[in-house]
Amino acid sequence: xxxxxxxxxxTIRDVVAQHAHLSSDAASLSASESLYTxxxxxxxxxxxxxxxxxxxxxxxxxxxxxxxxxxxxxxxAQAVATLQDEQ
Amino acid sequence: MSLRxxxxxxxxxxxxxxxxxxxxxxRDLPPDTHNTWEQRVEAVVAVARxxxxxxxxxxxxxxxxxxxxxxxxxxGAVVPQARGGRAVSIVELCALIEELGRVCGSTAAIVAMHxxxxxxxxxxxxxxxxxxxxxVTERVAAEQWLLASSTTEKNIGxxxxxxxxxxVENGDGTVTVCKSAPVISYxxxxxxxxxxxxxxxxxxxxxxxLVVAPKSAxxxxxxxxxxxxxxxxxxxxxxxxxxxxxxxxVLPVDFATISSHTMLPASHTLWASSWLGLASxxxxxxxxxxxxxxxxxxxxxxxGALRLAELEIELQRMTDVVxxxxxxxxxxxxxxxxxxxxxxxxxxxxxxxxxSELVRQIVGDAMVIVGxxxxxxxxxxxxxRPLRDAMGPSLQVNNDRIxxxxxxxxxVSRGRR
Numbered sequence: 401x402x403x404x405x406x407x408x409x410x411t412i413r414d415v416v417a418q419h420a421h422l423s424s425d426a427a428s429l430s431a432s433e434s435l436y437t438x439x440x441x442x443x444x445x446x447x448x449x450x451x452x453x454x455x456x457x458x459x460x461x462x463x464x465x466x467x468x469x470x471x472x473x474x475x476x477a478q479a480v481a482t483l484q485d486e487q
Numbered sequence: 488m489s490l491r492x493x494x495x496x497x498x499x500x501x502x503x504x505x506x507x508x509x510x511x512x513x514r515d516l517p518p519d520t521h522n523t524w525e526q527r528v529e530a531v532v533a534v535a536r537x538x539x540x541x542x543x544x545x546x547x548x549x550x551x552x553x554x555x556x557x558x559x560x561x562x563g564a565v566v567p568q569a570r571g572g573r574a575v576s577i578v579e580l581c582a583l584i585e586e587l588g589r590v591c592g593s594t595a596a597i598v599a600m601h602x603x604x605x606x607x608x609x610x611x612x613x614x615x616x617x618x619x620x621x622x623v624t625e626r627v628a629a630e631q632w633l634l635a636s637s638t639t640e641k642n643i644g645x646x647x648x649x650x651x652x653x654x655v656e657n658g659d660g661t662v663t664v665c666k667s668a669p670v671i672s673y674x675x676x677x678x679x680x681x682x683x684x685x686x687x688x689x690x691x692x693x694x695x696x697l698v699v700a701p702k703s704a705x706x707x708x709x710x711x712x713x714x715x716x717x718x719x720x721x722x723x724x725x726x727x728x729x730x731x732x733x734x735x736x737v738l739p740v741d742f743a744t745i746s747s748h749t750m751l752p753a754s755h756t757l758w759a760s761s762w763l764g765l766a767s768x769x770x771x772x773x774x775x776x777x778x779x780x781x782x783x784x785x786x787x788x789x790x791g792a793l794r795l796a797e798l799e800i801e802l803q804r805m806t807d808v809v810x811x812x813x814x815x816x817x818x819x820x821x822x823x824x825x826x827x828x829x830x831x832x833x834x835x836x837x838x839x840x841x842x843s844e845l846v847r848q849i850v851g852d853a854m855v856i857v858g859x860x861x862x863x864x865x866x867x868x869x870x871x872r873p874l875r876d877a878m879g880p881s882l883q884v885n886n887d888r889i890x891x892x893x894x895x896x897x898x899v900s901r902g903r904r
Contacts, residue, residue: 423691436743439691441648446895453899462901465829467743 408477415451416473420444431474436467445470452476458483504550505675511703512678514630519560524575527559532586539591542720543872546713548676549720552587552594553633562601563628565609570621571628572609577753577817581760581809588764592876593720595761597633597673600721603753604634604681607697610749610820611740619735623679623699635677637728641667645884648746649692653685654737663731664698669711672723678702682730683742695742700730717875748826752816755835756809762846762880763809769853769873770802776857776868791856798852805845812838829896830903836893843880850877 409431416435417426423439440448448470453459458480460469469479506512522530535552542549556562565580566572580602587595605627612620626632638647652666664684674680679701686696711725738745773795780789812834819825850873854861860868 437694439693441693442743443892443895446899449899460899462829462903465899465901466824467747467827 405477405481408480409473411455412452412473412476412480415455416440416448416476419447419451429473431477432472434471435473436471440470442467448476452480456480456484458487502548502675504548506678506702508705508707509703511701514557516631517558522559524564524573524579527561528583528586530559531555531561531583532590535587535594536590539594540872542591542593543717543875546715546719548673548722549591549594549597550676552591553597553676556598556633557631560628560631561598562605562631562633565602565605566624566628567609567614570614570625577606577756577820578813581756581813584757584760585764585767585809588761589768590764591720592761592765592873592879593718595764596718596721596758599754599757599761600636600672601634603750603757604636606753607681607738607745607749608634608699611697611738611745613739619733620699620738623701623736626678630678632678633673633676635671635674635680637666637668637671637674637680637682639668639670641669643692645888647683647750647884648695648743650683650685650695651692653688653690654696654698655688656734657731660733661731662698662734662737663729664700665730666728667710668728669725670723671707671726671728672721674707674724674726674728675709675722680705680728680730682728686741693743697738697742697745698730698732699736699738700728700732701736704732704736705730716878717872718879744827747832748823752826752831752835755839756813756816758880759809759838759842760813762842762877763805765873765877766802766805766846766849769850769870769877770798772861772868772870773798773853773856776860791858794852794856798849798856801845801849801852805842805849808838808841808845829900833893833896833900834904836889836896839884840886840889840893843886846877846880850874 413426413429420426420435420440421444429438449460460479464479469475531552534555535549538549538551563572564575568574584595584599587598608620608624608627612624614621614624627634639645640651643649643651652664654662654664656662664682666682666684671680679699682698682700683695684698685692686694706729708727709724710727713722713724777789777791777795780791815834825831850870854870854874857868857870860866861870863869864871
C-alpha cells in the first residue's frame, strides 16, 4: 500500500470511528473488514458518507452511492482515490 | 388472573381454523382445476366479497377466502413451475391484490403479506439445488402453505432492520429463536412464519438473518388480542414466539440484502396495490351515487359532480404512482445494482407514504360525496368498513418512520429518480 493510500485509509478510519457506531473499536479494524458486519447500519452509513465528503471536500456521484462503496475502509478509500484522480 | 390466562380463556383462541402450534396440518385439497389464472382470481375475489362484512363485524380470520385461495392454488404462484408453482409475474400478483382490495381489505392484506414472504423464498433460496428451504418452498405450492412474517419486536417496534432476538445454536444441528413480538399478523392461521433475528447472540442489531419456522417447529403464546378499528380480519395479535428448527432453515443471504432487494419493494408494491383497490372501490361507489342523481336531473350537474371530478384527480394520481412503481419493481427485479440503489429505496419509501395517505383521503372524500348513506354501517352505500380499513396504512410502519429514512437518504441523494 502506498504512503498516500494508507494516509487515506487512516483519515477514513477517523470518520468511521466518529460516525459508523460500530460494535467494535474502529482502531482495530482491518482495511478490508466489512463495516456492515461490524455493526454499521444503513442510517449510519449515510453519516459516514457525509463525513467522508466533508473530510476530502468531494461529492460522491450517484453511481458510487451504493452499499458496496461503503463496505470497508478499503472500498471507501478506492472510491475517494478515484474521485481525487478525476479532479 | 394474568392477561395471558385471561386471553387464553376467550373462545377466540379456540378457533377451528387455527393451526395448532407444534403441528403440521395435512390439508385435504380437492384436485386442481384447469382454471386460468384469471378464473382463479375471480373465484377468490367472489368468496372474499361474500364474507367481507362478516369478517369485519366479527373481527375474525377470513378463512373462507383463504380456503378458496388454497382451492384455487393461489399460494405458490410465484414458485417456479419446476418446483410446483406457476411463475406468476409481480404485475399479475399486484393485480390480484388490487382486486381483493376492492372487496375485502383484510383478505388483500393477508394475501399481500403472504406473497412478500413467498417472494423472499423464491428470490433468495437457490431452488436449483435440493435443500431444506427448497423443500419448504415446494410445500408452499404443493400443500398451499400460508406464510406469515415476524419482524416487529418489543422495544424495537416497526424498524425491520434491527433485531434484539438472536439465532442461538443448540449444538445438535438445530437453532432456536425466541422473539417478543407485539404483532404477528394471522400467526395462528399460518403454516409457517419467517422470523428476523440477529445472526448470533454477539452480532450487532443490524446483522440479521431470516429464519423459516414451520408451524411444527413453533411455540406461540398469545400476549395481546386484535380488536382494531379496521383490517380486523388480519388477526394481528401479539405473541411470545419460540422456534426451534434445523440450522438449514436459516436463509443463506443476509437479511439486509433480502430486505432491500425483496421484502421492502414487495411489501410496498403489494400493500399499495391493496390500498389502490380499496380507494378505487370507494371511488366507484361515489361515481355511481352521483350518476344516479344525474339521471334524475338530466342537463343539470348534480351537487356532488365537482367533488367527483376532484376525486378523480386523486384516484388518477394514486393509480399512476402504484402502476409505475409496480412496473419499476417488476422490470428491475433481477437487477441488483438497481435494487440496492438509493433512487430505488427512495421510490419504494415514497410509494408507501403517498399511497397510504391517498387511500385515507380518497375514501374520506368519497364519503363526503355520497353523504349520510355512506356513514351507515350497513346498506349498499356504506363506506364505513373501507374508511376504517383506510386509516391503518399510514400507521402500520408509521409514515413518520419512513419519512425519516427518506430524509436521511435525501442528505446524500443527487436527485436521480
